[in-house]
Amino acid sequence: MTKLVSAVQAASLIRDGMVVSVSSSSGLGCPDAVLAAIGEHFEAEGHPKNITTLHPIAAGDMYGIRGIDHLAKPGLLKRTLCGSYPSGPSSSEPPQIWKMIGDNSVAAYNVPSGIxxxxxxxxxxKRPGVLTKVGLDTFADPRHQGCAMNAAASEPIVSVQQFDGEEWLYFRSIVPDVSIIRATTADERGNLTYEHEGAYLGGLEQALAARNNGGTIIAQVKRVVENGTLKPHDVRVPGVLVDHIVVAPDQLQTTLTSYDPAISGEIFRPLSTFRNTEMSVQKVIARRVAMELADGMAVNIGFGISANVPRILLEEGQHGKVTWVIEQGAVGGVPLLDFKFGCSSNADAFMPSPHQFIYFQGGGFDASLLSFLQIDRHGSVNVSKLSARPHVTAGAGGFVDITARAKKIVFSGFFNAGAKLSLADGGIRIDGEGKVKKVVGEVEHISFSGKRAVAQGQDITYVTERCVMKLTPDGLMVTELAPGIDLQRDVLAQAEVPLGVANDLKVTPDALYRDRPIGLSLNGGASLGGAHV
Structure with missing residues (x-):
């Protein structure tokens, strides 16, 4: 009996009240054709109603792959648990899912991706749930928001439990009735290979969760081949776990990318083909972040300024000294930017995302380079929620999992939002002060807990265009000042909380501010040093 069905037929399998798990990371691996068919079926038939969806990383974006937005219709979507949500520029119309979150027409939860x-x-x-320390004293903790994003998310999904004399968070298991996953190729039995995909993500785990509980698995693929033509070692999801196959030959590899064989590891690009980052204040910050690295490190990077650090190492002849590890699963290579973020070219390996998150949650890697929206007096960081710009902040994704036990974290961003800045005379010039302070008394949303970091002895650094700060048991301390910046006027007076100042306050090397290589070396540590003030 054939497993091939149309997207319309697949959509008709979703019944009222079902729990549906979707494998995707923004545009990467998104089964968009099936999701679109579900939305169209609801518009035509009024069903399915009141479904719950699970999106471990994210589903869709604002740039051609709508993902969860196909389902963001009142009456169709009742509840959703996402690692993150589609975001868009502040000038654009917000995604439909954000409108539903804002008007409480869907119960929305932001659950750390690894969890x-x-x-x-x-x-x-068939175990009852997850016992974890990941998320303690963050928005995932029920003593804060318990992952709830709006008032409609009133049903608790997490509790605090005492076990073996220690405090843990407990997340109850949620059983999917249907899992919708994506691959490149299926044979007639439903065996799936991922040769054109930029990551494996978590399709196998999502298929197992449905299969072992009597559910249904739908796989969207580019093509179907004859039985016996796929190599067993290449099959990532066996056909015994796949019930239905939907062929979507035009599925994008990732956002705005039809197909790039370097993303899927089929070819290696010459390093000379990767563009250098143009000279800017952001590049200066990325250069200073790069100085925190050392030869032999395994380093995670996140979206934002820190995503440019691999290009800094390329420009400085240091590529290969650090192995990059990203939550979608790529290990090594060159992590990509902009709409291809989450993919790497020239990767050494692809880990399934759930296994990569085990690596992160247990702190097996050496450092993480991440961004911030706000920093507070405890050193806590918010990346996941700003009430003034809700649809621009997509949620935390794997941020909470990554930072929970990371040995070293370097956060990067601008000291104030909206400041007009320029590079001049080997330093920074503030041409107009920003109106929104980012160093605040209390962050709006705790994505990273400074209190827990101090208790665990984590090494935490904050790199901005004006200064470098370290987290100490006594709070934030300014340890380095940018050339051209006045400590009192441009740093201390611009923070909403008192900042400590190191006795041996240094000046950031002026080489970072000039449009030429800085002579960075990661052999045994960064070679650039800063002069004392």
């Missing part, structure tokens, strides 16, 4: 994968694994094994 959502853990919940699938526990559901597959």
């Amino acid at each position: 959502l994968f853990d919940m699938h694994r526990e559901a597959a094994a």
Whole structure:
């Protein structure tokens, strides 16, 4: 009996009240054709109603792959648990899912991505849930928001439990009735290979969670081939776990990318083909972040300024000294920017995302380079929610999993929002002060807990265009000042809380501010040093 069905037929399999798990990371690996068909089926038939969706990383974006927005219709979507949500520029119309979150027409939860994968694994094994320390004293903790994004998310999904004399967060398993996953190729039996994909993501775990609980698995693919023509070692999801196959030959590899064989590891690009980052204040910050690295490190990077650090190492002849590890699963290579973020070219390996998150949650890597929206007096960081710009902040994704036990974290961003800045005379010039302070008394949303970081002895650094700060048991301390910046006027007076100042306050090397290589060396540590003030 054939497993091939149309997207319309697949959509008709979703019944009222079902729990549907979707494998995707923004545009990467998104089964958009099936999601679109579900939305169209609801418009035509009024069904399915009141479904719950699970999106461990994210589903869709604002740039051609709508993902969850196909389902963002009152009456169709009742509840959703996402690692993150589609975001867009502040000048654009917000995604429909954000409108539903804002008017409380959907119960929306932002669950750390690794924990959502853990919940699938526990559901597959018919265990009751996830016991974890990831998320303590963050928005995932029920003593804060408990992952709830709006008032409609009133049903608790996490509790605090005492176990073996320690405090843990407990997330109950959620069993999917249907899992919708994506691959490149299916044979007639439903065996799936991922040769054109930029990551494996968590399709296997999501399929197991549905299969072991009597559910249905739908796979969207580019093509179907004859039985026996796929190599067994290449099959990532076996056909015994796949019920239905939907062929979507035009599925994009990732956002605005039809197909790039370097993303899927089929070819290696010459390093000379990667463009250098143009000279800017952001590049200066990325250069200073790069100085925190050392030869042999395994380093995670996030979206934002820190995503440019691999290009700094390329420009400085230091590529290969650091192995980059990203949550979508790529290990090594050159992490990509902009709409291809989450993919790498020339990767050494692709880990399934759930396994990559085990690596992160246990702190097996050396450092993480991440961004911030706000920093508070405890050193806590918000990346996941700003009430003034809700649809521009997509949620935390894997941020909470990554930072929970990371040995070293370097956060980067601008000291104030909206400041007019320029490079001049080997330093920074503030041409107009920003109106929104980012160093605040209390962050609006705790994505990273400074209190827990101090208790665990984590090494935390904050790099801005004006200064470098370290987290100490006594709070934030300014340890380095940018050339051209006045400590009192431009730093201390611009923070909403008192900042400590190191006795041996240094000046950032002026080489970072000039449009030429800085002579960075990661052999045994960064070679550039800063002069004392």
